Amino acid sequence: xxxxxxxxxxxxxxxxxxxxxxxxxxxxxxxxxxxxxxxxxxxxxxxxxxxxxxxxxxxxxxxxxxxxxxxxxxxxxxxxxxxxxxxxxxxxxxxxxxxxxxxxxxxxxxxxxxxxxxxxxxxxxxxxxxxxxxxxxxxxxxxxxxxxxxxxxxxxxxxxxxxxxxxxxxxxxxxxxxxxxxxxxxxxxxxxxxxxxxxxxxxxxxxxxxxxxxxxxxxxxxxxxxxxxxxxxxxxxxxxxxxxxxxxxxxxxxxxxxxxxxxxxxxxxxxxxxxxxxxxxxxxxxxxxxxxxxxxxxxxxxxxxxxxxxxxxxxxxxxxxxxxxxxxxxxxxxxxxxxxxxxxxxxxxxxxxxxxxxxxx
Numbered sequence: 571x572x573x574x575x576x577x578x579x580x581x582x583x584x585x586x587x588x589x590x591x592x593x594x595x596x597x598x599x600x601x602x603x604x605x606x607x608x609x610x611x612x613x614x615x616x617x618x619x620x621x622x623x624x625x626x627x628x629x630x631x632x633x634x635x636x637x638x639x640x641x642x643x644x645x646x647x648x649x650x651x652x653x654x655x656x657x658x659x660x661x662x663x664x665x666x667x668x669x670x671x672x673x674x675x676x677x678x679x680x681x682x683x684x685x686x687x688x689x690x691x692x693x694x695x696x697x698x699x700x701x702x703x704x705x706x707x708x709x710x711x712x713x714x715x716x717x718x719x720x721x722x723x724x725x726x727x728x729x730x731x732x733x734x735x736x737x738x739x740x741x742x743x744x745x746x747x748x749x750x751x752x753x754x755x756x757x758x759x760x761x762x763x764x765x766x767x768x769x770x771x772x773x774x775x776x777x778x779x780x781x782x783x784x785x786x787x788x789x790x791x792x793x794x795x796x797x798x799x800x801x802x803x804x805x806x807x808x809x810x811x812x813x814x815x816x817x818x819x820x821x822x823x824x825x826x827x828x829x830x831x832x833x834x835x836x837x838x839x840x841x842x843x844x845x846x847x848x849x850x851x852x853x854x855x856x857x858x859x860x861x862x863x864x865x866x867x868x869x870x871x872x873x874x875x876x877x878x879x880x881x882x883x884x885x886x887x888x889x890x891x892x893x894x895x896x897x898x899x900x901x902x903x904x905x906x907x908x909x910x911x912x913x914x915x916x917x918x919x920x921x922x923x924x925x926x927x928x929x930x931x
Contacts, residue, residue: 583626586818587612588686588771596663600649604660611657613646613685614816623648624816632657640665644770644814645685645826667716671771672835672901679814684814684826687717692745693780694721696729696737701777702744703890705856706848707834708775709745714836714844719748720767724781727754744887746850755781755788765789771816771824778830786827789819812879841898849891851883866892895921 582589589610597610611623611630621632621642632650634642640662642648647663669683675828690712694705705721712719713773723741726734734752750765753760772789774782789792794817817825836845836920845852852874856864860871866888869875 584610584612584624585824586824587624587816588824589647594665597649600661604649604651607652608660609650609652609657610663611648611650613642613644613648615813619652621648623650625650625657626874630657632659634659638662640682642871643682643685644816645687645773647686647765669711669715669717669775671711671831683775683828684771684773686771687715687826688759688771689715689768689771690715690719691768691774691785692719692721692748693774693776693782693785694725694741695724695725695777695780696734701887702740703893704834705741705744706887706890707836708831709748709892710836710841710844710848711775711834712748712843713847715773717773718769719745719749720764721745721748722764722785723750723752724785725754725756726752726759727757747847753785753788755784758788761788765821765823768823771826772819773828775828775831778828782827782830786817786825788816789823789825791820836894836898838899841901842895845891845898848894849887852888852891855883877910911918 582594589612593610597608600608609625609627611625611632613621613623614629614707615622621634623630623632629644632648638659642659642662648659649661649663650657651660652658664684667687668685669687670680671683672680690834692705692708692712694701694831709719709721721741723738729737738750738752751760751767752765753764774786777781814828815827817827818824841905852866855873855877856866858873859866859869861869864874866872866874874883874888878885
């Protein structure tokens with residue numbers, strides 16, 4: 571047997587799904603608490619009360635106990651205990667990163683879209699007027715996850731020449747600090763360059779109609795995911811992806827395909843820093859404002875307003891910055907209030923129990 575054949579035979583069966591030595595070390599810590607046979611698994615799809623997971627022995631469905639915290643989601647690594655033919659969910663390994671958004675309902679809760687993501691691929695469809703505010707919102711979401719964002723302008727076969735150059739320049743100006751690539755999945759243009767820019771587990775996000783499923787098929791090298799046409803009137807698409815799913819890609823990458831996101835809210839933890847990173851140009855200018863607490867509205871000596879008047883920064887970008895900042899502050903305030911209310915309610919229950927068991931004189 572050759573050295574290369576030996577290395578292949580010694581490879582862990584979950585390596586195509588992102589398994590590495592650090593996950594091996596995390597799993598080893600659970601052997602002390604669970605002396606029985608343990609196996610790792612990665613969540614490919616989460617259902618209500620159940621998970622489709624990939625194990626060293628192949629795919630399997632396991633039940634999720636109501637006490638499982640955190641609730642496992644697509645991309646999580648979990649620990650399974652074996653009892654005959656059945657597998658029991660014992661633990662969720664600590665997440666390295668988490669792609670989250672505030673609940674669509676506006677409640678002070680967060681939804682984990684994908685766990686243990688290394689790259690967040692933000693898709694933007696070409697349009698006469700690119701939705702730059704949405705690009706900035708998705709980018710802030712990506713920065714907040716702890717993963718590296720990459721922005722891709724899709725369907726470039728629909729525009730060309732000066733129109734394509736202008737759209738690309740607009741997206742680049744709104745995606746500071748992140749690489750921006752132009753791709754036509756239909757023609758295969760730019761797909762190889764995009765694949766080279768990705769690493770590890772890649773979460774594919776964007777609005778409906780942005781060409782995520784077509785792009786995912788191009789990365790997979792096969793038409794595995796359903797695609798759909800967009801409406802000619804407003805360019806909006808239908809949800810062809812209806813659930814989050816984890817799939818191995820050629821070349822050692824792992825893809826998490828997600829449904830189109832109509833609403834993307836920023837949560838509390840870490841989102842202030844992600845907003846600042848998304849609007850690094852505004853933050854850099856603000857350092858030169860006369861007042862440290864400048865709101866960039868009407869103060870004298872405001873460097874941000876001066877840059878807008880000089881045409882260095884667009885007014886739209888400042889408005890988008892303020893909107894995300896207000897949203898993050900609102901969510902943080904709501905979260906704090908909810909936590910205070912929950913703590914108060916718990917203490918009421920404790921005091922009631924104490925009174926019930928207090929001896930009567």
